[in-house]
Amino acid sequence: MKTDALNSLVSGAIWRAEQLEAHGIRSATQAWAEVSSLEEELAKALPVSESEGRIARRGAVRAALKAGDYARANVLTEGYIAEEAVPRSLKATLRKILDEDAQATETRFRYAAKHHSLREARDLARRFREAGAFGLAA
Amino acid sequence: MEIDLAQLREMHTRLPTDLALAMVGRAALALERNHHAPGVRVSLDLERVMSSGLLSWPGADLGEIEQHDHNRITEDGAEAVALALAHRYRAWRVIRRMQREEHADWLLEDAREGGRQVVALEVSGVNRGPLVARLWEKLAQVAKSIDVDQRWAGVVGFEEPAAALHSTKRKKREN
Numbered sequence: 001m002k003t004d005a006l007n008s009l010v011s012g013a014i015w016r017a018e019q020l021e022a023h024g025i026r027s028a029t030q031a032w033a034e035v036s037s038l039e040e041e042l043a044k045a046l047p048v049s050e051s052e053g054r055i056a057r058r059g060a061v062r063a064a065l066k067a068g069d070y071a072r073a074n075v076l077t078e079g080y081i082a083e084e085a086v087p088r089s090l091k092a093t094l095r096k097i098l099d100e101d102a103q104a105t106e107t108r109f110r111y112a113a114k115h116h117s118l119r120e121a122r123d124l125a126r127r128f129r130e131a132g133a134f135g136l137a138a
Numbered sequence: 139m140e141i142d143l144a145q146l147r148e149m150h151t152r153l154p155t156d157l158a159l160a161m162v163g164r165a166a167l168a169l170e171r172n173h174h175a176p177g178v179r180v181s182l183d184l185e186r187v188m189s190s191g192l193l194s195w196p197g198a199d200l201g202e203i204e205q206h207d208h209n210r211i212t213e214d215g216a217e218a219v220a221l222a223l224a225h226r227y228r229a230w231r232v233i234r235r236m237q238r239e240e241h242a243d244w245l246l247e248d249a250r251e252g253g254r255q256v257v258a259l260e261v262s263g264v265n266r267g268p269l270v271a272r273l274w275e276k277l278a279q280v281a282k283s284i285d286v287d288q289r290w291a292g293v294v295g296f297e298e299p300a301a302a303l304h305s306t307k308r309k310k311r312e313n
Contacts, residue, residue: 004152011235012154018238022210035237051256051285052233055245059237089284097239 003045003052010038010059017066029067036063040076048086061094065101070122073098139182139191141222149225150232161218164206166198168215168263168296183269183302184227193219193299208265212296216263217243220292223301230257241282248288255287262293269293269302281306 017031039060046053057080064073077094080086102118112121143165147158169178180193203211221244224230230246233256242258260280262272276291283289289306 007234008152008154011152011232012157014235014237015154015157019210022207051287052245054285055236055240058240062237062239093284 003042006038006042006045010035010042010056013038017063032063032066033069036060036067036069036072036076039063043080048080048083048090054087054090057090058093058097061097065097070101073101074122139189139226141180141191141193141219141226143193143195143218143222146218146222150221152234153221153232158218161214161221162195163198164211165215165218166195167200167203167206168211168265169193169195169299170198170200171203171211172265172296172299174296174299178299180299180301182223183300183304184223185304212263212265213261214263215296216292216294217261219294219301220259220261220303223303224259224290224292227303230259240284242280242286242289245286256285257288257290258283258286260291262291264293264295264297266297267295269295269300273302273304277304277306 013031013035017028017035020028020031036059039056042056043053043060046056048054048057057076061073061076061080064070064076077098080094081091106118143162146162147153147155150158176194176197178193180191182189182191221232224246228248229250230248233245233247236242236245236258240258242260244259244261246257246259248255248257258280260276260283262276264272273291273293276293277289280289280291290303291306292301292303294301
């Protein structure tokens with residue numbers, strides 16, 4: 001798909017997600033998942049050397065977090081950081097986006113964070129997802 | 139300068155049709171709830187150069203105003219006016235909408251004079267009162283935008299139709 005078409009789609013998707021979020025409608029998370037998917041397509045189409053390519057990479061990660069999909073945000077970040085010729089500033093920004101999200105989650109679930117670190121909780125969630133619920137017992 | 143919001147989609151071809159219609163519809167409501175009619179005179183502040191223009195839009199049905207959020211009418215309406223003004227003033231075209239963490243609402247392209255530059259534009263609307271304080275606030279916000287060549291803020295007032303479009307460049311020179 002051409003970048004012009006993707007840009008139009010991502011504009012519409014961001015606008016819809018913002019409107020749903022402003023009204024506190026739960027499906028806003030699905031709308032952000034759609035934004036993340038479109039930003040990822042733009043990131044594939046635009047090299048990291050172009051400013052629009054870097055904006056799309058940040059957008060894909062941020063929208064995944066807004067969709068509540070930390071695992072996807074993490075996978076996207078690892079992929080973008082491993083790209084050839086990725087600027088150091090973009091690597092730092094992507095890591096900062098994940099760190100800030102982790103801090104916000106720890107603040108939100110303060111009591112749980114006292115007993116288990118967010119890293120532990122996310123690692124457990126990843127293992128559940130990869131192995132299924134019975135995989136942990138093995 | 140004549141600014142016709144009915145032409146917004148032709149000015150910015152990457153703007154989705156439904157989004158353009160919604161923004162223009164809300165601009166019409168924002169203007170008409172302040173008792174203005176299409177063809178109204180609008181005060182313009184373009185990089186501190188004052189002028190005036192004529193602002194037109196497809197008529198709105200004020201009976202539908204209750205279906206819309208009050209603040210969204212002001213904000214989305216301001217975006218329609220600011221994008222139309224940016225095109226008329228600088229021939230900029232929308233590339234895409236930005237997520238709020240990029241510190242701007244829109245990414246536009248400036249393809250004049252051969253080279254292509256990307257422009258971050260942050261927009262806000264004021265239903266009542268002066269624009270100055272909001273303009274400074276939005277300039278401070280868009281100044282944080284990265285990976286762009288130019289950073290601009292646009293503020294639109296609806297009580298007495300007015301629009302300001304400033305870049306952060308001049309502000310830096312003054313400091």
